Amino acid sequence: MASQLKFVLLEQSGTAPSDLSLERRASCEELGISYFRLNWNPAVWELEDSETLLRDRLTWSEGRSALFAVAQKADFDYLIFMDDDVRLGRPGGKFKILRALLGPPRQLPLLRALVNELARYLPLQATVYCPGDWAHRWDRGRHVVEAGSKPFRIAGHDLQVDIFQKAVASLAYPAPVAGSGGSMWFAHFVGAHKWPDKQIVIKKIWAFNEKHEPHGDSSLPQFERGKDLLLKTRAAFKPSFQNTWVETSCNPRQIIARNKETFKGKVNAGELNHAVEELWYEVIDRNGIQKLRNERKA
Numbered sequence: 001m002a003s004q005l006k007f008v009l010l011e012q013s014g015t016a017p018s019d020l021s022l023e024r025r026a027s028c029e030e031l032g033i034s035y036f037r038l039n040w041n042p043a044v045w046e047l048e049d050s051e052t053l054l055r056d057r058l059t060w061s062e063g064r065s066a067l068f069a070v071a072q073k074a075d076f077d078y079l080i081f082m083d084d085d086v087r088l089g090r091p092g093g094k095f096k097i098l099r100a101l102l103g104p105p106r107q108l109p110l111l112r113a114l115v116n117e118l119a120r121y122l123p124l125q126a127t128v129y130c131p132g133d134w135a136h137r138w139d140r141g142r143h144v145v146e147a148g149s150k151p152f153r154i155a156g157h158d159l160q161v162d163i164f165q166k167a168v169a170s171l172a173y174p175a176p177v178a179g180s181g182g183s184m185w186f187a188h189f190v191g192a193h194k195w196p197d198k199q200i201v202i203k204k205i206w207a208f209n210e211k212h213e214p215h216g217d218s219s220l221p222q223f224e225r226g227k228d229l230l231l232k233t234r235a236a237f238k239p240s241f242q243n244t245w246v247e248t249s250c251n252p253r254q255i256i257a258r259n260k261e262t263f264k265g266k267v268n269a270g271e272l273n274h275a276v277e278e279l280w281y282e283v284i285d286r287n288g289i290q291k292l293r294n295e296r297k298a
């Protein structure tokens with residue numbers, strides 16, 4: 001089934017291509033997944049190949065927006081944003097021990113498993129379960145055991161792996177506010193309200209963040225810091241949702257509480273009964289989000 005869908009994997013970095021990035025790219029080529037990379041650090045541009053997008057003085061969200069603009073030229077059904085220091089692995093708590101014994105897990109079969117899960121459940125938005133993600137810290141992982149290998153619903157999560165069906169990606173990008181952490185939470189907020197059964201965590205494979213290195217964008221003049229970014233994003237919503245956004249989705253503790261509430265709901269592997277764009281603009285204000293995007297360009 002996955003062969004009938006087209007996937008694009010996008011990553012950005014400030015370092016020379018790592019062994020992980022090179023393996024990821026080769027795996028994508030073998031699986032027929034389009035791969036695009038952006039590097040925002042001029043000091044290492046000479047180590048990149050001619051296909052890498054070279055852009056400096058970008059915040060993390062602007063980097064992903066630039067990658068989205070390139071991906072729009074490709075034919076795709078799903079966009080998979082993945083940080084350059086995220087390695088896919090098999091489920092289980094002994095990753096470090098297994099890696100010491102066997103070496104890092106091969107990415108090709110894990111990427112294949114990921115696209116097969118996306119093809120099976122057809123989410124509108126998704127992420128891959130990461131045991132280190134703050135979004136799951138509400139019951140010491142008991143819900144993860146309860147879910148087995150099946151995906152489960154989520155209201156919000158870390159952005160290290162952020163997956164969008166094309167219809168949602170085209171509405172969510174470009175990011176309305178320039179920054180880093182929390183910059184795409186607004187899209188998760190819409191999903192949690194309008195298609196909660198199609199915003200899911202893929203759990204058949206896990207994701208492990210190997211470095212947790214900062215993007216290095218906080219000194220840029222356009223950078224909006226966490227709380228300021230989230231409060232500024234309020235203007236993207238219709239008035240009836242603005243207070244709900246601030247009261248339920250502007251810090252990890254609030255999102256964790258919502259994740260606990262939505263977890264036991266059923267995942268919908270079928271088609272959505274309404275047009276995605278119609279549902280999106282029941283929450284998002286067209287003029288408000290466009291005004292934020294115009295301010296970012298200015």
